[in-house]
Amino acid sequence: MPVLRRLIQIVATVLSNAYWMFPHTKGIYQGTLKSMCVPGLNCYSCPAATGACPLGSLQSMIAGLRPAIKAGNYHFGAYIIGTLGLTGSLVGRMPCGWVCPFGLLQELIHKIPSPKFEIPKALTYIKYLFLALFIFILPALVIDDYSYGTTWFCKFICPAGTLEAGIPLIFLQPELKELIGALFYFNLTILIIFIVWMILSRRPFCRVACPLGAIYSLFNKHSVFKMIHDPDKCTHCQECYNNCPMGIKFYEGPNQYDCIRCLKCLHESCRFGAISYEIAGMPVIKPEDQGSGVRDHVITSKAPPWR
Ligand code: SF4
């Protein structure tokens, strides 16, 4: 399962960034596929990006809400909200764990050996503030002379945008160097802070700052796919916590907001069969977990290396 998940993450990253003509065209792909949203965070302006980022699309929708309504276009953005709502309703935050390129990057960078630090739980609520402020409130309320807002999160915060679009485009189009100003250096500083933080902590961007993860997380407790915890089998050994890429204490309850349904706790951590999942109310329990005893399982981690 860990190999399968990594494989799916890599395939999703490649498919989300499959436009390899960009060294020749020096620009971004703008074909038909670009009108579709990919499920994970992947910058629209990345030269190789084949689809649109749902977060960027959502901000553009909010920023253009007033002109759209004035023009009588009341269905504006239904596709984006529908895509996010359908994905969240089916699997909750699972795209973060399986198909988000920026999630994969964070997991790989975290493998760099260093002292590791846990993220205080209070910080994980910041992403909801970012969601409200940078995705909805500011794009809707701060408008120009033509009633258009701007994409605040993309413009001022998103480290994925700086990494995938800002930096590559400067190399592809050297004339852009003349336009580099304080905003670019501000974005670069945010990117560097997150990269260092990724080495030290488990998935800091997902847990603290990602508004897309914040949206999906709201569906975790109600989605078709749900995790199950069996308190009768749980010994509170904390192996699930030690191995969880999101630092979740599964024994405190399944389907917590930050659970990305990576299934690492199920397949790699819990040796007591206390973790399973259900699809539309139908439990899926591994055959070796169907008894009540400890299964024959070798624990490979003893201390919390947070890998
Ligand atoms: S690994 Fe299993 S038994 Fe141990 S605390 Fe987590 S759910 Fe409970």
Ligand code: SF4
């Ligand atoms: S609780 Fe389990 S499924 Fe959820 S993120 Fe942690 S390891 Fe993955």
